[in-house]
Amino acid sequence: MNKDIKPGIKDLNALTGLHFFGELAEDTSMQLLQSASIVNLPARSMLFRNGDTASHVYCVLSGYVRLYLLNKDGREADIRICGPGDTFNECLIFGDGICHYNAQTAESATIARFDMVRIRALAEHDRDFSRTIMKSLSRNFLGALDCIANDRLQTAPQRVAHYILDQCPRESDAFSLRLPYQKSLLAGKLGLAPEALSRAFSSLRAVGVTVHGRIVQVSDVNALKQI
């Protein structure tokens, strides 16, 4: 556990396919790779905590990472779930360098870490790389705004419907999907208690959504859109 190794061939392929590597010049890619290490983490390991000095930018290669905050009573709220291909902590490259949230693996995960100091230097000097960072920040920012609006405008069944429809292949009116992680994690992502998610699913049965374990079947996409 906590194997901290230089990338192997398999990881290299995963890494260079990331958005984070965008369209970079050969030597930039190499510098980026040299600042990277790959870690395999068991479920529920902490990557860092609120208040820590930010030492790395992270990319998820497999598994999921929960970014969350606590209130003084110790209740947790997930602010983002990062899956394969997602990047986090880019917002600290040019921020105050302090982590403003906690990060924990949801299940066992493989994660690429990029040394913050080197990343900063690279971002300062490489135009392509800083464009990549800006794109990533922009996407994440818009995602966060969307999340706020969803929280404020939508009920639990609507949030779930929205989530399901996001995964819907274009132009189909019936499909099925497999949830990529536990329902309790999905509940957190949607800002719900697990019980509320469960109830939301069962209320969606009325519009043709059936759930068996992680498999969700949708029989009428249009009906779902009306929720």
Add this chain to the structure above:
Amino acid sequence: MNKDIKPGIKDLNALTGLHFFGELAEDTSMQLLQSASIVNLPARSMLFRNGDTASHVYCVLSGYVRLYLLNKDGREADIRICGPGDTFNECLIFGDGICHYNAQTAESATIARFDMVRIRALAEHDRDFSRTIMKSLSRNFLGALDCIANDRLQTAPQRVAHYILDQCPRESDAFSLRLPYQKSLLAGKLGLAPEALSRAFSSLRAVGVTVHGRIVQVSDVNALKQI
């Protein structure tokens, strides 16, 4: 109304004091200025709507701008309130170029608009400027994450207490402040109905918060922190 003019001396001072101008080289500043125009807008004017092609990056010089979204029933949710010195739409410089929210002045406002096409070119080529953009994006992103966590973890009185304490001068245990805008706008910013804000204020009377119009007096900062 809708005076669309090149910046005058007074505006120049306001502009170059902005974060957005960060620490830029002389000629970069000049290029930025040349892409700018200043508009004076009456209250409740739309700057753009969800789905529009993003034509500008904006800086608020005076007044306030509401960024908000609608659900299908027409209910509105504010996702951000921008005041003097705040910038918005930087997230569209390297995004898909489509506005993902509506923008409306809350009261009469003076706003600097920067032509998106020119900004893009500048961001591509100027390191200092792209660093400024990254800082701004990072700050806004962290603000959005904070907003999500607050929505999910805090009750109405807690949110209001949090807002008040944000304005508290360091190391004081009693102070007063003037709300910068209408309470209904503050309610929207905090994700509350106006009635809920009103009730939150009155519930905070118990910990020494008194409100007269826009003036809020806090007699015991520590008590407020316990909420």
Add this chain to the structure above:
DNA sequence: CGGGTGCTTGATACCGATCAACCCACGTGG
């Protein structure tokens, strides 16, 4: 079989949205 975990279901409580009435400050016009 026993025990754990993740999920569902039920009962209840609480919070905040909503609707309606009212208040107050202000401005307008007779």
Add this chain to the structure above:
DNA sequence: CCACGTGGGTTGATCGGTATCAAGCACCCG
């Protein structure tokens, strides 16, 4: 000077949605 309207804010009553607590269920694995 007063009648009136208007807009922002407060207050009260009610409703709905979700959290919370508790119990039960399904499945997996030793």
